Amino acid sequence: MSDEWRDAFVLRARLRDVPGPRIGEALAEVETHCAESGETPAEAFGDPVRYAQALADQLPPPARNPRLGWARVALAGAAGIGAVSLLLSGVAAVSHDAPATISTGTFGSVLIGAGFVVGFFAVAERASAWGLRWLLPPLIAVGLVLTALPTILLRDSSFTSAGWVAIAAAGILFAVAWLALGRTTGADRIVDPRTGAEPALAPKWVLAMARYGPAAMLLLAVALVILLRPGDGA
Structure with a gap:
């Protein structure tokens, strides 16, 4: 099975809330059929x-809301970007003993x-x-450039808060983003029913970053705050 066909299939299935085990079963079916027939996935099953x-579309109606997957992606993106912005602002504020x-x-x-x-x-x-994919x-x-431009060009302050409040809010937004991507990063894994193993759908470091990156960023931020904040007697 070609990586291109498989990845396109998995991405659309995830965005349509197909459960991980069902995706694994479908991949196993495709791979088995292609191995026996000599056909490619595109020849046997068409567009991924x-x-x-x-x-x-074969799922029960409550499980196939076509808008839910895209809404979750948008929520995860907004929450993740907001979390990074709040985290950077909070670290800078606490480190310089100033409001965020x-x-x-x-x-x-x-x-x-x-x-x-x-x-x-x-x-x-x-x-x-x-x-x-290139x-x-x-x-x-x-x-990334388009996303950063508003922050660079529009610097007038909308509101301020204590640095630790901004860091805590960043933690909440990271949690929201992680939960929004729960089907990808959580327990609903794609597993091959023949072997019980997870197909190598992405480099392991990518999955590790998705699962543990936010927590690592928060811990790093707290460490930087402790190292860089002004001394009590300063």
């Missing part, structure tokens, strides 16, 4: 995105970032299906 959509400031541009970056994350996944599934790194670079 449409095949994943057909699989999702949130600018108008931060809100703009959150909205643009959420839209970009949704657009990225929409493009990613088609790029994988068409063998154009487009994704430059797309990410463009998205």
